[in-house]
Amino acid sequence: MDFEQLGLKAGIEIHQQLNTKEKLFCRCPTRLRDFEERTGEFFRYLRATESEMGEIDRAAEEEMKVMRRFTYATYDTTCLVENDEEPPAPLNAEALSIALTIAKMTGMTPVDQVHVMRKLVIDGSNTSGFQRTALVALNGRLPEGARIETLCLEEEAAQRVEGETFSLDRLGIPLVEITTAPDMHTPESVREVARTIGMILRSTGCVKRGIGTIRQDINISIAEGARVEIKGVQELDLIDEVVRREAARQVNLLAIRDELRRRNASVTPEPVVVTGLFADTKSSILQRATYIVAVVLRGFDGLVGREIQPGRRLGSEMADYAKKCGVGGIFHTDELPAYGVTAEEVAHLRECVGAGEADCVVLVAAAKERALCAAQQVVRRAELALAGVPEETRKMLEDGSTSYMRPLPGAARMYPETDVLPVRIRAERWEEIELPELISVKAERFAAEMGLDGALARQMAYSEKAGVFERAVESGVRPSLAARTLLGTLRELSREGVAVDRLEDAAFLDVLTRAESGAIAKEAVPGVITEICGGLSVDAAVSKVAPAMSEEALLALIRDILATRAEFVRERGMGALGPLMGVVMQEARGKADGRLISELLKKELRQRV
Amino acid sequence: MEQNPDLPELAILSTGGTIASRIDYRTGAVTSQFDADDILRAIPRLGEMARFNAHQVASILSENMTTSLWIDLARGIYDEIRNGAMGVIVTHGTDTMSFSASAISFMLDTPVPVVFVGSQRSADRPSSDNVMNALCSASAALSDLGEVAVVMHASTSDDRCAVHRATKVRKMHTSRRDAFASIGMPPLGYVDYPSLAVRLGDDAVRRRSGEAVLHDAVEEKVGLLSFYPGMPADLLSQFEGYRGLVLAGTGLGHVSTASIGGLRDLIGGGCHVVMTSQCLHGRVCDRVYDTGRDLLALGVIEGEDMLPEVALVKLMWVLGRHDDPGEVARLVRTNLRGEIRRCSYNGF
Numbered sequence: 039m040d041f042e043q044l045g046l047k048a049g050i051e052i053h054q055q056l057n058t059k060e061k062l063f064c065r066c067p068t069r070l071r072d073f074e075e076r077t078g079e080f081f082r083y084l085r086a087t088e089s090e091m092g093e094i095d096r097a098a099e100e101e102m103k104v105m106r107r108f109t110y111a112t113y114d115t116t117c118l119v120e121n122d123e124e125p126p127a128p129l130n131a132e133a134l135s136i137a138l139t140i141a142k143m144t145g146m147t148p149v150d151q152v153h154v155m156r157k158l159v160i161d162g163s164n165t166s167g168f169q170r171t172a173l174v175a176l177n178g179r180l181p182e183g184a185r186i187e188t189l190c191l192e193e194e195a196a197q198r199v200e201g202e203t204f205s206l207d208r209l210g211i212p213l214v215e216i217t218t219a220p221d222m223h224t225p226e227s228v229r230e231v232a233r234t235i236g237m238i239l240r241s242t243g244c245v246k247r248g249i250g251t252i253r254q255d256i257n258i259s260i261a262e263g264a265r266v267e268i269k270g271v272q273e274l275d276l277i278d279e280v281v282r283r284e285a286a287r288q289v290n291l292l293a294i295r296d297e298l299r300r301r302n303a304s305v306t307p308e309p310v311v312v313t314g315l316f317a318d319t320k321s322s323i324l325q326r327a328t329y330i331v332a333v334v335l336r337g338f339d340g341l342v343g344r345e346i347q348p349g350r351r352l353g354s355e356m357a358d359y360a361k362k363c364g365v366g367g368i369f370h371t372d373e374l375p376a377y378g379v380t381a382e383e384v385a386h387l388r389e390c391v392g393a394g395e396a397d398c399v400v401l402v403a404a405a406k407e408r409a410l411c412a413a414q415q416v417v418r419r420a421e422l423a424l425a426g427v428p429e430e431t432r433k434m435l436e437d438g439s440t441s442y443m444r445p446l447p448g449a450a451r452m453y454p455e456t457d458v459l460p461v462r463i464r465a466e467r468w469e470e471i472e473l474p475e476l477i478s479v480k481a482e483r484f485a486a487e488m489g490l491d492g493a494l495a496r497q498m499a500y501s502e503k504a505g506v507f508e509r510a511v512e513s514g515v516r517p518s519l520a521a522r523t524l525l526g527t528l529r530e531l532s533r534e535g536v537a538v539d540r541l542e543d544a545a546f547l548d549v550l551t552r553a554e555s556g557a558i559a560k561e562a563v564p565g566v567i568t569e570i571c572g573g574l575s576v577d578a579a580v581s582k583v584a585p586a587m588s589e590e591a592l593l594a595l596i597r598d599i600l601a602t603r604a605e606f607v608r609e610r611g612m613g614a615l616g617p618l619m620g621v622v623m624q625e626a627r628g629k630a631d632g633r634l635i636s637e638l639l640k641k642e643l644r645q646r647v
Numbered sequence: 648m649e650q651n652p653d654l655p656e657l658a659i660l661s662t663g664g665t666i667a668s669r670i671d672y673r674t675g676a677v678t679s680q681f682d683a684d685d686i687l688r689a690i691p692r693l694g695e696m697a698r699f700n701a702h703q704v705a706s707i708l709s710e711n712m713t714t715s716l717w718i719d720l721a722r723g724i725y726d727e728i729r730n731g732a733m734g735v736i737v738t739h740g741t742d743t744m745s746f747s748a749s750a751i752s753f754m755l756d757t758p759v760p761v762v763f764v765g766s767q768r769s770a771d772r773p774s775s776d777n778v779m780n781a782l783c784s785a786s787a788a789l790s791d792l793g794e795v796a797v798v799m800h801a802s803t804s805d806d807r808c809a810v811h812r813a814t815k816v817r818k819m820h821t822s823r824r825d826a827f828a829s830i831g832m833p834p835l836g837y838v839d840y841p842s843l844a845v846r847l848g849d850d851a852v853r854r855r856s857g858e859a860v861l862h863d864a865v866e867e868k869v870g871l872l873s874f875y876p877g878m879p880a881d882l883l884s885q886f887e888g889y890r891g892l893v894l895a896g897t898g899l900g901h902v903s904t905a906s907i908g909g910l911r912d913l914i915g916g917g918c919h920v921v922m923t924s925q926c927l928h929g930r931v932c933d934r935v936y937d938t939g940r941d942l943l944a945l946g947v948i949e950g951e952d953m954l955p956e957v958a959l960v961k962l963m964w965v966l967g968r969h970d971d972p973g974e975v976a977r978l979v980r981t982n983l984r985g986e987i988r989r990c991s992y993n994g995f
């Protein structure tokens with residue numbers, strides 16, 4: 039596909055959790071918990087409220103099609119604010135500082151006053167029914183030129199555990215939301231911009247890491263298509279695939295539209311009740327249903343079943359719309375006979391609803407109210423197919439295809455959060471912000487100044503341990519030893535089940551400096567760290583694992599070994615060094631440093647050759 | 648709005664408060680502007696339950712409530728009952744709702760339910776408790792109840808509302824939905840949600856035939872003072888010229904020995920002093936310790952197991968009708984509207 043020619047326009051919104059001590063609008067820790075640790079549960083109903091103009095937001099209205107009861111789990115680390123039982127505390131100053139730092143790093147202009155707004159969200163993920171968000175800065179630019187439109191501070195939503203049950207531990211964790219201009223024209227450029235923003239965010243050293251702590255929403259449209267927002271892309275490497283598939287989806291939907299128009303297709307808005315037709319059906323779904331309705335789509339034959347994305351058809355889009363009414367899915371004649379529905383039943387159905395060969399019939403089977411609601415949704419989606427690509431919010435499926443979530447939110451969705459006072463950003467505060475070194479710059483410095491090879495330098499710079507690394511090097515540890523231990527040894531130990539998270543930086547630095555000075559053998563480092571993680575002090579761990587052998591004792595050991603292998607030494611001369619080194623190392627069992635052993639052994643050997 | 652003539656008639660009187668509030672975009676604050684039609688539009692299910700007759704008595708934040716507005720409210724409710732309302736709903740800000748509810752309880756002897764309702768989370772938010780509280784209050788107003796009550800969330804979940812006796816209820820939390828609690832007795836009953844089924848306990852006064860009786864005189868010159876350790880003795884002299892003073896004393900109903908003189912002066916000057924307890928739960932007893940016996944000797948009236956605010960409202964009402972010290976003391980200590988329990992509640 040030639041994306042430039044398609045008129046591809048894409049922008050991204052990045053949501054990154056901040057690693058603050060407390061939440062954005064309460065003083066609870068930003069700690070995630072296991073559902074099993076919950077201390078209580080409560081439940082609520084949410085309803086769409088009228089805006090000041092007296093209209094209900096279309097996205098909110100969609101969520102309200104069925105009355106839903108939401109259950110929330112509380113913890114000993116959540117409070118009444120998460121429960122929507124207490125007004126929010128003032129905006130977290132630490133979170134604002136991090137947001138301002140990021141804004142300054144990307145050359146943005148801060149707002150004079152930060153005003154907190156409410157964004158209507160009634161899918162249950164916010165106990166209040168809205169998400170609080172505040173614009174912090176505007177108009178920035180990335181090093182490669184992409185424009186950043188806005189930076190907002192937001193509160194994270196509650197985590198859906200399953201069904202309509204949510205966990206309140208995540209609700210209220212501060213997020214920054216960075217929105218780029220829709221300036222990107224190729225799938226790869228979208229991915230690269232996301233990568234750069236991610237790198238900048240990590241450079242602050244103040245963002246959370248790990249699965250789910252950063253999410254990308256992608257806005258995409260092609261010429262003649264429509265703006266579609268794809269929510270929650272977590273893996274960076276999938277971004278370009280998502281963009282490609284959405285562009286393809288829009289191309290295919292436009293082709294379907296053109297074909298429908300050529301065929302003079304139309305949608306029959308009134309569904310036909312066909313429950314009686316399936317009284318003796320073998321299809322278990324139709325058997326179970328108390329009410330079956332058919333929607334006739336004139337001229338749609340073959341198009342409802344046409345693939346628009348890998349694994350997705352126009353029919354899948356209709357099913358997504360129908361599911362909003364609480365039905366499991368739909369059947370359509372492009373895929374029938376199948377699922378226990380016979381060819382005869384299909385023919386009979388076509389006859390009864392007056393559908394010809396060029397038409398497609400969609401079936402919805404459920405309880406009466408739901409079936410009628412779902413049929414209306416199918417009609418709506420079919421009409422949208424005649425118009426082309428609908429504006430939608432979609433969610434990413436595992437492979438990079440997407441499914442429908444809700445219409446794009448209307449403008450009525452934001453209103454002021456009256457419980458939080460605005461925060462003025464003084465010029466001095468902005469001036470005082472010190473910019474952290476970018477990880478990309480740090481990687482170059484690690485390579486140039488510390489002699490790490492490019493890949494290792496990059497890996498070290500991106501690591502959470504970069505700070506410890508620099509401190510180790512400052513206190514005299516060789517960069518290669520520090521990097522190898524931080525990136526290699528710790529990971530291996532962690533894989534073996536050692537609780538390396540418990541290793542404090544100070545203890546780690548202590549071990550490394552001892553290894554560097556030869557006070558403990560490098561070979562003993564993994565064993566020492568294992569003991570420290572098991573709860574021992576550095577001294578105790580060292581004396582347990584690697585009581586250092588004195589130089590005299592080592593010398594005695596070497597002389598002893600040389601004496602018992604005098605024959606071998608005579609035969610091989612200095613060539614005995616390598617093999618004997620192994621013997622001494624084994625005998626010393628990590629209690630002496632390899633370099634010292636090598637030095638002494640070489641000297642002793644030379645005297646004998 | 649079209650209303651179904653076959654349904655029973657309920658009256659909604661509004662005084663303002665969160666149940667009817669919207670955001671004021673001028674100040675950014677939540678203000679209270681009410682149009683009764685707004686409520687029906689916002690809560691369509693109400694229209695399936697009853698016909699509504701709606702009036703705005705006041706449009707104030709509840710901290711600005713006054714005794715003269717209590718009188719307006721009592722007269723408004725009285726008129727609605729005389730005009731055939733099957734029950735009356737009063738929307739009210741939650742901060743002083745229990746004061747107003749107990750005032751109406753004394754001022755109006757009602758044969759039908761008079762239900763006070765409000766909300767703790769403003770109506771403009773999708774999670775507001777206003778819809779559930781309003782529906783439950785309407786169901787209570789149509790029920791077999793025959794007294795003044797407060798109907799609010801019974802728990803943090805949207806599972807049921809509690810029906811509290813007006814003279815035994817208190818706001819016990821600044822912000823939670825279930826802030827209102829019955830003190831000194833269990834709630835009169837519950838209204839389940841979303842079924843709106845009403846369950847009343849044996850204690851609840853039942854709906855009866857007969858006319859409502861209005862006694863709407865109140866004495867404004869009555870004070871309420873919470874005693875604290877080290878309270879300057881001359882603070883009491885601020886109440887000189889007052890016809891009544893309710894003390895929220897410590898424990899069983901005490902103030903310091905240093906306050907005795909000041910109280911003697913007040914009582915000598917014609918002020919009726921009623922003792923209640925800061926404990927809120929339990930009964931006052933001034934016969935156990937010396938200070939208590941001194942207080943009784945001065946003529947301080949024991950407020951039994953009345954809440955301090957209820958004793959205040961009751962004293963205002965009693966003094967609106969009586970002057971004679973003996974009669975005042977007798978009425979204060981007599982149960983009139985369920986505010987005094989003959990046997991102390993053994994729950995807590």
Ligand SMILES: [Zn+2]
Nearest residue numbers: 064066116117
């Ligand atoms: Zn909290």
